[in-house]
Amino acid sequence: MKTEHELDEARVRQLLAPLARISPASRRVRRPSRPLRVSAVAVSGAVIVGGAAASGLGPFDGISAADRVRSPEDALPASVSDELDAAEAPSVDQIGTRLPEQARLVGQLPSGRKVYVVPSSEGRLCVIVASLAGSCGEPLASDSPITATTVDADGPGGAAPVSYGVARDGVASVTVGGSDGVRVPVRANFWFYEGSADLSKVEVGFADGSTKTIGDGS
Amino acid sequence: MDGETIPVAARISVPRTPAERAAVEELFLAHEQRLGRYLAQMVREPALAEDLLQDTFVEALKSHEALQAADASAAWLFGIARNRALGALRKRRRYHAALARLRPRQYDSTDGEVVAALDLLERALAPEDRSLVLLRYLHGFDALELADMTASTPAAIRQRLSRARRRLLEAAGHNNRRRR
Numbered sequence: 001m002k003t004e005h006e007l008d009e010a011r012v013r014q015l016l017a018p019l020a021r022i023s024p025a026s027r028r029v030r031r032p033s034r035p036l037r038v039s040a041v042a043v044s045g046a047v048i049v050g051g052a053a054a055s056g057l058g059p060f061d062g063i064s065a066a067d068r069v070r071s072p073e074d075a076l077p078a079s080v081s082d083e084l085d086a087a088e089a090p091s092v093d094q095i096g097t098r099l100p101e102q103a104r105l106v107g108q109l110p111s112g113r114k115v116y117v118v119p120s121s122e123g124r125l126c127v128i129v130a131s132l133a134g135s136c137g138e139p140l141a142s143d144s145p146i147t148a149t150t151v152d153a154d155g156p157g158g159a160a161p162v163s164y165g166v167a168r169d170g171v172a173s174v175t176v177g178g179s180d181g182v183r184v185p186v187r188a189n190f191w192f193y194e195g196s197a198d199l200s201k202v203e204v205g206f207a208d209g210s211t212k213t214i215g216d217g218s
Numbered sequence: 219m220d221g222e223t224i225p226v227a228a229r230i231s232v233p234r235t236p237a238e239r240a241a242v243e244e245l246f247l248a249h250e251q252r253l254g255r256y257l258a259q260m261v262r263e264p265a266l267a268e269d270l271l272q273d274t275f276v277e278a279l280k281s282h283e284a285l286q287a288a289d290a291s292a293a294w295l296f297g298i299a300r301n302r303a304l305g306a307l308r309k310r311r312r313y314h315a316a317l318a319r320l321r322p323r324q325y326d327s328t329d330g331e332v333v334a335a336l337d338l339l340e341r342a343l344a345p346e347d348r349s350l351v352l353l354r355y356l357h358g359f360d361a362l363e364l365a366d367m368t369a370s371t372p373a374a375i376r377q378r379l380s381r382a383r384r385r386l387l388e389a390a391g392h393n394n395r396r397r398r
Contacts, residue, residue: 019336
């Protein structure tokens with residue numbers, strides 16, 4: 001004869017039995033970032049460092065400068081929104097469509113150009129520089145804590161290139177060119193370096209003094 | 219001219235040798251379907267469940283040295299998946315986005331009994347207890363294994379399961395003389 005405990009367990013199993021029919025989740029195939037086509041300005045050597053497994057719970061997660069209530073200064077200039085619209089891929093892929101109405105201003109380059117982060121409909125993180133460059137990738141994560149992009153708008157012989165990116169909370173510095181390179185501070189989740197930079201190997205410095213090297217220099 | 223985007227170093231914390239990676243992959247593949255079903259049962263959102271499954275795999279790869287010490291490999295993997303699912307649910311609640319993210323529910327349109335069971339679980343139990351009940355009664359882990367997963371004791375797990383059973387049965391409208 002079954003005990004009350006055994007009867008309860010049998011009832012619970014009966015209640016839950018339909019859940020065995022749920023289709024199991026399968027792992028997603030992740031693909032590399034693809035560039036945005038923002039403008040006709042010459043851009044060379046843009047690099048994104050990123051692509052870690054993310055929670056999928058918001059591309060601004062861990063970026064305090066962006067994960068906040070939107071303010072008027074976050075509004076993308078109409079010309080930039082138009083460029084984004086014009087650059088949309090004809091079909092929706094894993095990046096999805098950019099959501100300029102959710103943009104956040106995170107920094108400014110020495111040239112005065114403003115840098116925004118923009119989420120995509122598929123939860124990706126896009127970094128947009130007004131009328132200059134933009135790229136999308138996986139949201140930042142603890143093992144891929146920064147984005148890094150370098151642009152040379154004027155090409156060889158013109159104005160110096162600039163490198164920039166956004167960083168997760170807790171990142172204090174970025175050293176471009178590896179541990180022997182140039183160290184620049186991260187302020188309010190944003191960093192930039194004016195000059196030619198090798199982004200194939202980047203060292204990230206954290207507030208607790210630890211460092212992480214990303215890339216192999218190749 | 220357009221910018222060229224080049225992915226660099228997607229991940230740097232992976233097993234040191236191909237053999238180590240293969241061992242983790244083999245273990246994961248053996249349990250992948252069960253893990254995927256458990257995550258789908260927990261979060262009710264296919265896209266999030268897929269991400270969590272991938273995260274579980276990545277974390278298993280990073281933590282492969284723990285695998286060698288684990289007595290029950292399946293329990294170890296489910297422990298990772300459980301932590302991921304609970305973390306995601308906590309974060310989802312924190313951002314007041316639960317309802318928005320639960321819509322549309324792919325499962326809702328396919329099987330009424332499944333939806334009813336999921337609704338009952340959500341209505342009756344907090345995520346932590348929901349996880350224990352699913353792992354115990356659908357995935358077959360005993361109190362000892364659940365205690366290992368949750369850094370608890372078997373006695374505490376049994377007590378918690380008992381309370382969860384009672385709440386679940388009450389929510390389902392089952393009468394039980396002991397509880398009057």
